[in-house]
Amino acid sequence: xxxLLFVTLLLMGFVWAGEWFSDPVSGIETAKREQKPVMxxxxxxxxxxxxxxxxxxxxxxxxxKYLDKFVVLSLSMDSQIGRAWARRFSVFGTPTFVFYDxxxxxxxxxxxxxxxxxxxxxxxxxxxxxxxxxxx
Amino acid sequence: xxxxxxxLRVPKEAKKGEIVKVQMVITHPMEPGTRxxxxxxxxxxxxxxxxxxxxxxxxxxxxxxxxxxxxxxPFIGITLxxxxxxxxxxxxxxxxxxxxxxxxxISVV
Amino acid sequence: xxxxxxxxxxxxxxxxxxxVPGIFRPSFASSKLEEDIQKxxxxxxxxxxxxxxxxxxAPTIAESGANVPVSVESDIPVEKVDSLWIFxxxxxxxxxxxxxxxxxxxxxxxxxxxxxxxxxxxxxILKLKDGSFLMAAKEVKVTVGGCG
Numbered sequence: 001x002x003x004l005l006f007v008t009l010l011l012m013g014f015v016w017a018g019e020w021f022s023d024p025v026s027g028i029e030t031a032k033r034e035q036k037p038v039m040x041x042x043x044x045x046x047x048x049x050x051x052x053x054x055x056x057x058x059x060x061x062x063x064x065k066y067l068d069k070f071v072v073l074s075l076s077m078d079s080q081i082g083r084a085w086a087r088r089f090s091v092f093g094t095p096t097f098v099f100y101d102x103x104x105x106x107x108x109x110x111x112x113x114x115x116x117x118x119x120x121x122x123x124x125x126x127x128x129x130x131x132x133x134x135x136x
Numbered sequence: 137x138x139x140x141x142x143x144l145r146v147p148k149e150a151k152k153g154e155i156v157k158v159q160m161v162i163t164h165p166m167e168p169g170t171r172x173x174x175x176x177x178x179x180x181x182x183x184x185x186x187x188x189x190x191x192x193x194x195x196x197x198x199x200x201x202x203x204x205x206x207x208x209x210p211f212i213g214i215t216l217x218x219x220x221x222x223x224x225x226x227x228x229x230x231x232x233x234x235x236x237x238x239x240x241x242i243s244v245v
Numbered sequence: 246x247x248x249x250x251x252x253x254x255x256x257x258x259x260x261x262x263x264x265v266p267g268i269f270r271p272s273f274a275s276s277k278l279e280e281d282i283q284k285x286x287x288x289x290x291x292x293x294x295x296x297x298x299x300x301x302x303a304p305t306i307a308e309s310g311a312n313v314p315v316s317v318e319s320d321i322p323v324e325k326v327d328s329l330w331i332f333x334x335x336x337x338x339x340x341x342x343x344x345x346x347x348x349x350x351x352x353x354x355x356x357x358x359x360x361x362x363x364x365x366x367x368x369x370i371l372k373l374k375d376g377s378f379l380m381a382a383k384e385v386k387v388t389v390g391g392c393g
Contacts, residue, residue, distance in 0.1 A: 019177075020172075020176060020177020020178075021177075022175050022176070041174065043174045044392060047391070047392035048308070048309035048310075048311040048312070048392075049309050049389070049390050049391050049392060050174070050392070051171075051309070051311050052309050052310055052311060052362075052387075054171045054172050054173075054174060055168060055170055055171040055360065055362070056170070056310075056336075056337070056362030056363065057362075058172040059170045059171070059172050059179060060337070072177060074174050074175065074177065076174065076175075092393065093391045093392055093393045094391055094392050095391060096391070112391050113389050113390055113391040114309065114389045114390060114391065115389055116363050116364075116389065117362075117363065119389075155351035155352055157354075168338070168360070170337060192349060195349065196347070197347055197349040197350060198344060198345060198346060198347065198349075198350055199344070199345045200342060200343070200344045200345075200355075201342060201343050201344075202341070202342035202343075202357075203338065203340065203341065203342070204338070204360075205333065205336060205338060205340070205341035205342070205359055205360055206341060206342055206357060206358070206359055206360070207311060207312045207313075207357075207358040207359060207360050208311075208312075210357060210358065211314075211356070211357060211358050212355075212356070212357050213316070213354070213355065213356035213357070214344070214350065214354060214355055214356075215350050215351050215352050215354045216349065216350060216351060217348070217349055217350065217351030217352075
């Protein structure tokens with residue numbers, strides 16, 4: 001019985017492999033350790049396009065499958081730390097997705113604006129391939 | 137405004153038999169349960185109005201059933217045929233047990 | 246627990262998962278819209294006819310899809326109407342709301358604002374008291390964009 005429970009929990013761990021951070025330091029550390037690329041998600045309150053992504057795109061089953069290959073670093077433009085990182089990447093609006101290689105400390109791509117589920121998946125696939133990282 | 141606060145707009149007066157518009161805006165986040173909290177990446181649990189009933193002089197006029205597909209701070213417009221003076225009442229509830237009421241008066245002139 | 250029993254239980258578990266709707270759906274299954282309509286109206290979408298008697302107003306283009314104004318009205322006497330149902334074809338949950346009318350409404354009219362996940366048809370379906378259904382559908386394009 002214990003063995004079955006352990007295996008079930010282990011399997012569940014794989015299903016919930018998506019990692020979401022709001023602290024850049026621990027997020028980037030984790031990404032390096034797990035050899036995953038990073039996706040920065042710059043958002044702001046009251047922006048309906050961010051709401052659109054959060055409500056209909058991020059939680060989608062198919063999108064989750066591809067999003068799970070990234071460590072997501074979610075930063076609010078309404079916070080100091082968010083604005084600091086936004087400046088670094090020249091991010092001017094939301095939602096903005098910055099795909100980043102944590103090992104090489106390089107930006108893979110910066111994408112501004114919401115996307116449909118299908119287009120977002122294409123974006124994730126492209127960024128993953130460009131990163132050349134193991135988990136992609 | 138507090139969650140559940142409602143604005144109910146009806147004309148103050150109407151002719152007997154006139155069909156008037158009843159409009160309302162209710163303060164409520166209407167979370168569908170599929171939204172990822174940008175801070176935590178966790179799904180925000182569903183939290184939305186489920187039902188709204190329209191009464192006139194305590195007689196049930198309409199029942200609206202809704203879910204998280206209705207926009208936040210829902211706007212609803214519906215009509216009422218005014219045969220006599222009286223009280224328009226909306227009574228609404230959400231999936232977490234919140235229950236509210238709002239009334240307004242119409243006079244037949 | 247011995248190995249054989251464990252393997253059997255795992256196999257049953259996985260087999261059980263394939264029959265949970267929404268996780269593994271065979272490709273011949275009906276769309277979410279069709280399922281929702283069947284579930285809530287008790288008829289299949291193919292049995293519902295479009296009718297000019299149901300007037301559905303929605304914008305041709307909606308920004309972001311967070312707040313799409315929709316209104317439905319009809320000249321069919323409200324005494325003949327049981328209820329109005331609103332669906333968005335491509336939303337993860339197509340059913341949005343339904344309204345039960347009584348003669349005290351005076352006429353068939355309903356307006357609200359809805360969320361749309363992507364470009365999709367919005368459908369307004371009237372259920373009449375005689376058990377028949379009438380429908381209007383309109384495609385609303387949901388734009389992508391951002392905030393500056």
